[in-house]
Amino acid sequence: MSAVRFDLDAPRAGPSPPVAPMRWWGWGSDAQAAQLSPTALALLRERLGLDGARVDAPVRITDVALSEPNLPPATLAALRTCVGEAHVHTDRLARISHAAGRSYPDLVRLRSGAVEHPPDAVVMPGSADEVAQLLSLASAEGIAVVPFGGGTSVVGGVEPLRGRFDVVISLDLRRLSSLREVDERSRLAHVEAGILGPALERALAERGFALGHYPQSFEYSTVGGWVAARSAGQASSGVGRIDDLLAGVDLATPTGTISLPALPPNAAGPDLRRLVLGSEGVLGAITSCTLRIRPRPQARHAEAWSLPSFEAGCAALRQLAQRRCLPDVARLSDEQETDVSLTLASNTTAVAWLRRYLRLRGQRRPCLVVTIYEGEGDEVAWRRARCRRALRAHGGVPLGAAPARSWERERFRGPYLRDELLDRGVLVETLETATTWSRLGELYGAVREALRTALATPSSEPVVMCHVSHLYETGASLYFTFLAPVAPDERLQRWAQAKRAACDAIVAHGGTISHHHGVGRDHRDWLVHEDGERSLDALRALKRELDPQGVMNPGKLLPDE
């Protein structure tokens, strides 16, 4: 759930502290577990008719039904020879922890102990050479390989499907976690692909630099995962998407390594870095990346606004995007998401006055905009002044810093809350798309209606909310969060219905099947509607060349032929 929490007195949060390993059945560590606030419980009661009682809990790990690993002794020995005995894991926790990503159906299955596709082994190489050897071995021996960074995919990208192979391994890249080199003059950092977001930002901060790439999974996802799935990061309008940040990359494939040096944009044939971006492990495993970095920002300003409607908010953001004068973070919640955010706020008295104030200003159904500016002091001041004028011109009312800081403090918290919601019988999921400004309103309406129709029952309406958070001159993203009460035995089926309805609506109304979550297993049947058969044939040809046996991440990205 990605709603904005509305705490008027929240202090500003910096980058996250080091994180503990993720619990096998949910998000984050037990120590970081979220609590639903009284206002959240009230919201469940009033909107979804749920009394807030815990109706579901994860099974004990010993109760997870887990098949024996299919790992012939010779295969196990060969894997151990590659990476060392200590780095081939076949224990229950390792296999379960690598059996699924973190989508709603992933969590439902994990919690109920139904691990459908555990890897036979989890293999953790310690160098790019070891990765190359492993892929070569896998190709020769017919072992399916599923690259695994942080395991945070919400589209089934890391599920160990074995395709036509008897053995499947999860290739955990997190031992490749060092910052190798910083070229301060060229603003480039060469990093191993398995480094986690917080570790990378800490290492860069010691040198006075920052990457600034903050997907919601930031605490638990890796550079390689960001590149493989083309993540956007919450500050995409400031620092750019990971696509923009990637200057060089090494991709190990079963037939050799593709090494693309860190160069400025050029005309030396097609830019093959863009083939690695979004390749989702089906061509190979990313072992290192050279990323554009920047000095740590000197100045920073966060502030929230209320706009009179989602349409007015979109118009304001469109104007700013097309003037190329945007906050680094710009996030517009629709009427529903704003209402939920206000309802969830802990300071209910303040919010009641705020609602009255906004009504007086003509905003009966306000839409919250979070803006964050970073950079050099005078530049931030100048850009902010321009943005403020545009927001005012579209009916915006400034709300000060607190709501924006609250959002910032909570911006990685959504997945933690989700575990709590699952405990209480809530179907909760997110999905995202993007389209041109011309079609944005149509797409927004179509996906909303598809989700509503798919999730409504005679006795309940779902909560469907949306925000725009990635802005381009040509269009913008739409990020939907939806909640509905669901009976335990209907969870997967209802999710599949809603997902299918939304994906159908997306392709029917000119949206992309994914703005930043990727394709994985869940979107692959819709990709052809976006790019056409010949495009997929081209990708298949690439895969045949680099991975002739088809061992790399079977069943992902590309629909079966």
Next chain:
Amino acid sequence: MSAVRFDLDAPRAGPSPPVAPMRWWGWGSDAQAAQLSPTALALLRERLGLDGARVDAPVRITDVALSEPNLPPATLAALRTCVGEAHVHTDRLARISHAAGRSYPDLVRLRSGAVEHPPDAVVMPGSADEVAQLLSLASAEGIAVVPFGGGTSVVGGVEPLRGRFDVVISLDLRRLSSLREVDERSRLAHVEAGILGPALERALAERGFALGHYPQSFEYSTVGGWVAARSAGQASSGVGRIDDLLAGVDLATPTGTISLPALPPNAAGPDLRRLVLGSEGVLGAITSCTLRIRPRPQARHAEAWSLPSFEAGCAALRQLAQRRCLPDVARLSDEQETDVSLTLASNTTAVAWLRRYLRLRGQRRPCLVVTIYEGEGDEVAWRRARCRRALRAHGGVPLGAAPARSWERERFRGPYLRDELLDRGVLVETLETATTWSRLGELYGAVREALRTALATPSSEPVVMCHVSHLYETGASLYFTFLAPVAPDERLQRWAQAKRAACDAIVAHGGTISHHHGVGRDHRDWLVHEDGERSLDALRALKRELDPQGVMNPGKLLPDE
């Protein structure tokens, strides 16, 4: 020759008027032919020891040695069936006009009547469907197809090499020249790929919009050519490269059409638009593009500066690029290019005073910087103020608007002047590369020295000059122009020596083999040093999939296997 002409009283030039067909042996039409000024003739005398007499002239077209077209009657009939009899050309002028691009060796061969690789026919389809039919026919019948936009390639990209095929056609796409649709809200224009630069800008201007993409070939090159060769455009730091401007594209291939819709950046697998960008006709022919456009700029400001050294100029531009605060055009000439520009100026008295003034300011070997700003008035004023401060901080001395306007007026004139220089026995060529800021100085020195060594003779030194004109946070381009006296019978050999020496130096010192000219025939042997064998194998696999017979532009981009 890309030197800045230094006319202190030059009026500002707008977009070019419609252009006449290009003369078959050189650049532009006879009506637009350039004249070498007295200062230019003096420069040839003093620097290159040439007396300025015309020692070479193009042969008459009737004297061009041209083999008979190898076009079996059935093939000719099939081509005519595809596009209509009027659009299959086998006449002398058509075949010669499509026999080469516009590099120095291309011009040397054309002028001397040695047309090595004329197409057997020039075919001009009138629709994307006709292109698709032609490619299908070519693949079935074994006809090599060389896509041809404006024919301005300087890397051999449009030369009709026939590979293993008996018949080769030049596929001239200029009948596909309409602006199909403008989506003003999303700032997108859907255009056919054969439209020329000036026609596109005129059609957009009628709607109040502009593309703003100005390669030096602008008057004679097409949108499809820009995309196929990844051109940068002189205002790349303002509007972005063609890579950034392309939102959607249709690529006809021998096995079907790849249609990639105009969408904002997304995560729906690898971005295959980036495979079309830079594909140089070896995968198929681009039939239409959807491009990002912008309103015609309200404000505009051009001004020149003098920096105390090339190194200081690079430092200033690096600071601006890394602050993301650049002029739309920013172009820094090195000491040699600046000196030549000043020497060529028509107002010699003014220049003499300018040189004295700069010496007094401590600049004995000044480096000229041209800056042009475009956009909204307040934004231009603010950005310009920041840029001025940075230039001053690096020792810059402002020179006012005239030199910048002079450059702007002359910015498409280089290729016209080249014809005049060839008449006088000058070897004149340009080449470009790019690298990271860390390696820029090293690469600059290495390529300069390679060119100097390759072109020097016991009796003469070449003129080797350079400018930086495309700026990125990670690095910048280097654009070399070189001139040397050459005997008629040594022209191709001396050119090949210089080219090889420069390319070897580029790959040895971490440069890209092309920043914006492309790979074509001339750079293909060096591409492997940049991207490695596996990358080329991946491209070859793509080609096999889309063009299984290998009919598309044989001998370009990819080294032979």
